[in-house]
Amino acid sequence: MPFVLMRLVDRIAGRSMRMPALVLLAAFLAGWLLIAVFEEPGADIKKPHEYFWYFIVSGTTTGYGDLAPATIGGRIGGVIAIVSGLTAGLMLFAEVTLWLAKGRTMKANGRARLSHRRHIVIVGYERDGLRAIIGELRADPDFARTPVVTIFWPDELTGENPDPDVYDVVAFDDTAYERACLEHARAAVVVGRTDDETVRVMLGLAAYLRRHGEPPVHLLAGLHDGHRRGEIMDALTLITPDIETVDIDDPAVVAVSVRNPGVAAIYHNLASTLDTDGTLYRVDVPEEVGERSRIDVAIFLLRRGSTLLAVGESHRPNANFRLTSAPDEKIRGGQSLAVVAASRPEIPWRDL
Structure with missing residues (x-):
């Protein structure tokens, strides 16, 4: 609201609104002078706040009758207030209405200047993908109210913004x-x-960011062709080493990367069998093993250069692997493990 008021004041100072505003100001001062001079001492209408109220209701021809001048000079001041309201006041109101309507149209068409801070900027407009990314972002309480601004190419959006409440x-x-x-x-x-x-x-x-002081804006480059990732990353590194790449086809991955700077590479490595860091293996826990603490199993694997990534509920192909660990979780026979290792790990369950 303060921003709108500042813009309104700036607009009133412009040429189209200047004359009616000056006429209203002159009428206000002339009416005040006449009422202050001719009305009886102690009259309520002579009090500054009461006169302001009288000028407003008279200029808008509301006329509540709670205040009224009693002298000829005071009534002349009242006439000035009424006439100025019917002329200059209506002209100013019309200009303000047109300005507000123009501002709304400019914002809907992407021509307005916004005033967001700590928001998300997405360069490139594809409505379905954009809505999907924002939906994933909104699931995080820290991003539930974060504004999103999309910069679209000239041929990507025709007419007004179809989702003004979303971005x-x-x-x-x-x-x-x-x-x-x-x-x-x-x-x-x-x-x-x-x-x-x-x-x-x-x-x-x-x-642009370097010219404006290069603040810590988290930069992400959305890629379509995963086969060229290495080539594109090399080109982006020449621009600045702080740019992350992310597969744009998965809105959930994009949203996670926006919320958590630095994790985009982890998603890529997992999707490409972790590149040179190791390989993702599935290890089935024998039925006769009984129960083992998940922490003990994870520590055992870490000491041998492997990482327990997730635990599946069964030996079935779709084992419903879970990455998160429950407190005091036990691994039991009949489950499966997802392990990152340089080679397939052999776990001595009897000695564990």
Whole structure:
């Protein structure tokens, strides 16, 4: 609200609203002078706050009758208030209404300058994917009310923003980053129509941030072609080493990467069998093992250079693996383990 009031004051100082505003101010002062001079001493209407109220209700022709001048001079002041309200007041009200309507239209069409702070900026508009990412973000209480701004290419959004309650839009042009308040964002995700376009756009985005002090904005590059990830990462590293890459086709992965800087690489490594860090193996726990503490099993594997990643409920192909551990959780015979190791681990269950 303070921002709107500041813009309104600035607008009133502009040429279109200046004259009616000045006429109202002159009428206010003239009416006050006449009433102060001619009304009886002690009259309520001479009190500044009461006169202000009288000027408003008279200028709008509401006329409650709770205050009224009793002298000829005071009534002349009342006439000035009424006439100025019917002329300059209506003109000013009309200008303000048009200004507000224009501001709403500009915001809906992506032409307005926003005032967000600590928000999420997504460069590249694809409505279904955008809504899916925001839906995943909203599931986190820390991001439930975080504003999202999407900067769209000229041919990506026709007409007004179809989801004004979900995200704001900004049309891509020379002032797009400034109007989206990019330098004040919490995170920025670039999703080009191709991966090469993502690199080009990220180059301009990073240059804009450097010109504006390079604040700690978390930068993410959304990729379409996983086979070119290494090539794209090399190109992005030349721009700045702080850019993360994320597979844009999975909204849940994008949302997790936005919320948790640095984890995008973990998702990629898991999806590609962890690259050179090791391989993901499934180890079935023999039926006759009985029960073992999950912590003991995890420590045993860690001491041998392996990591217990998840525990499955059965030996079935779909074992419902769980990454999170319950307090004092036990691993029992008939379950399965997901283990990251350089080679398939052999677990001596009898000696554990």
